[in-house]
Amino acid sequence: MYNKVVMDHFRNPRNVGVIENADGVGEVGNPICGDMMTIYLKVKDERIEDIKFQTFGCGSAIAVSSMLTEIARGKSISEAKKITNQDVANALEGLPKNKLHCSNLGADALHLAIEDYESKKAGKPRSPLKRKETHEHQTEGKCHCPYCDVELEEGAQFCEACQRSLVEEH
Amino acid sequence: MPIINLDHISSNPLMPEVKEAMIAAIAADYHNPSSQHRAGEAAAAVLEQSRETVAALIHAANPKEVVFTSGGTESVNHAVKGVMLANTKKGRHVVISNIEHNAVIRSVRRLKGLGYQVTSLDVDAKGCVNPADVAAAITDETILVSIMHSNNETGTIQPIEEIAEITRKKKVIFHTDAVDSVGVVPIDVQSLGVDLLSFAANSFYGPTGVGGLYIRQGTNVWPLLDGGTQENNKRAGAENLIGIIGMAKAAEIARQKLPERMAYLKRLKSRLINALPGYIDDYIINTPENSLPNLVSLSLRYIEGESVMLMLDDEGMAVSTRSACASGSLRASHVLLSIGLSHADAQGTLVITLGIDNTEADIDAFLKALQKVVKTLRDISPLYQKA
Known part of the structure; x- marks a missing residue:
């Protein structure tokens, strides 16, 4: 079902984990949709020095997260803002049509993490992230x-x- | 790498004896059982002999009550649509449950579009239909109740005899989808008291593409396929004799070996369930006590089923997942939501179905592989809070 590039990133995901005291954090999705993704950024001189992710989701969601972090790492903030979901899907050499929504999470999470970084830099930190409680029935x-x-x-x-x-x- | 099949509900291997019988049937080059010449009559004799063998597996009073079909899906469609279309003089109401297979759900949905009324009943946390709810749902307009014998996602066995007592009293036709039960647990259509019962050969190590529909004598049901007079006017089209011969061989063996198979599968299932705590934590077993001996529904919290399935595939294990991501619809399983699982827990659900070709070593290998995969995916998951 998935191509070789997707399976490689799924089997050996790059940049998995959490960055303590991250400069920016972005979280998207919810378990109802099937996927959740959190992106952590370390920024130095307006450049993404380190990026890590955590993902709850299918093979496609994990591969997208991994590829996204590979694309974004080392990019300047302004370059990273231009990364689109399509860029991630293209780098993965395509996703099954009904999985394209997974790729949408990737760039969205990155852009939220950048927003978070910029808010902090401007001295107006956003309210702490509320992690969605998955035990309860979500309606x-x-x-x-x-x-x-x-x-x-x-x-x-x-x-x-x-x-x-x-x-x-x- | 040899693949350990823990997804028998998707496909059971053919028994060697079944393969032999089918190869012999191909070699015999049977004529059309409906033809009146000697070649046709020879084929008809084999067909009727097969019908007797298959009827014995479900303890039908008369072999003629068994109609051969192309499998479980056709049987269910035939039962549901055939009864509804044949009895419109009485009414247009059907009662089903929320956990039926899509063959039932989509059949009644199509009927709904034609002006039929559908009542779909809730199940309890064990996935069980309450017979009192069936009684309460039946109106003067009700012509059919269709409740599955066992559920393909949780393994729950339904109180079919009790429901049949109610439908008999209220003079409503009762169909049960027993596709995952026949040949796996003892099924006696007479003691169950059902009017129609769907089943499939592959569930008991026969070929795919062949199944049966039990229709109690006197039940008013239209054919699904119109044409010739085959199958006592109940299913047109020349019979799939090679498949039917395979089904009959599988039925014969299943009837002989049922107690032995059940005991063996129960032992493997207990071994799996009892050993799980030594390998993983944070999981839910959705399979109740009164369930199929070969099925375990396992929700792995904080991780998603398709990822688990793909990683287990890399470890040489075939399992099925009820994750929305792995289904075409990208929606959580209607069965798992019906028994009260959260969306997230439904997403991480595997259906493990054991077969007589599995060994204790397979179970042990699966547990080790599962432990590794669960750890890998929880390390990635933002939902998993490390202790």
């Missing part, structure tokens, strides 16, 4: 259509944008 949260990436309400059964059914249940 709200936003998801994106796995096929066309339109934002959907949780519980949506049909994507109007691409006319595809999103449910297996009754």
Whole structure:
């Protein structure tokens, strides 16, 4: 199902872990959608000196996280801001169509981490990250259509944008 | 690398005896059982002999109550749509449960589009339907109740006899999808009291692409396929005799060896469940006591099932996952949400299904591989808080 590049990054993910006292942290996704990703940045002279990730998700989500960190490492903040989800998917030489939403998490997490870094630098640190509690039943949260990436309400059964059914249940 | 199959619910290997019987059937080059010449009659004799053998596995009163189909999906579609379409004079209401297989769910969804009414019942935390809920759901308009015999994700065995008592009293037709039960646990259609029962040959080490539908004599059901008069006018199309011969051989062996197989599978299942705490923590077993002897549903917290499945594949283990990410729909399993699992826990759920070809060494190898994979993925997971 996955190509060799994706499987390589899944089997041997690069830059896994946490950076203590990170200069920027970005977290996206929630377990309802199937993936959660956290990106940690260490920035020196406006350049990403170190980057690490933690991911809860499928093979594609892990590979995307790994590839994203490889692309972003060493880049200047302004360069890193320009990294798109498509860049990550391209570097992985493609993802199965219904997994493209996984690649969207990667760049989003990076951009949130950069935002966090810039807020801190400007002296207005964001409120501490609230990690989502996964033990409880979650009933709200936003998801994106796995096929066309339109934002959907949780519980949506049909994507109007691409006319595809999103449910297996009754 | 040899692959250890712990995904028997997706595919069981053919028994060597079944392979032999099918190869002999190919060599015999049977004619069409519906033809009236001698070549056709020879084929018809083999077909009816196979029907007797298969009927014996489910203890049907009359072999003619068994209709051969192309497998579990066709049997279920035939039962649900065939009964609903044939009985519209009485009503248009069907009762199912929230944990039915998609063959049932999508069949009734299609009927709903044609103006039929569907009531889908909740299950308890063990994945069990409450017979009282079935009784309460039945109205004067109800023509069919369809509740599965055992669930393919949790292994839960449903109180089919009790439900059948209710449907009999209320004069409603009762179908049970027993695809994962027939040939795995004892099934007696007469003592169960069902009107229709779906099953498939691959569940008992027969070929894929062949199954059966038990239709109690006198049950009003339309064919799903119209055409010739095969299968006592219940299923048109020349029979898949090679597959049916394979199914009959598998049924014959399953009937003889059922107690032995059950005891063996139960032993492997206990070995797996009992040893788990020595290898991993933070998991949930979703399989209750009264369940299939070959199925373990295991939710691994803080990690996602497709990743686990892919990494276990690298370790030479085939398992199935109920993760949304691994399904085409990217939605959490309706069965696991129905028994009350959170989305995150449903995401990390494996369905391990054992077979008679598994050994104790397979279980031990699986536990070691699982320990390694769980650790690797939890080290990556932002949800896992290290103690």
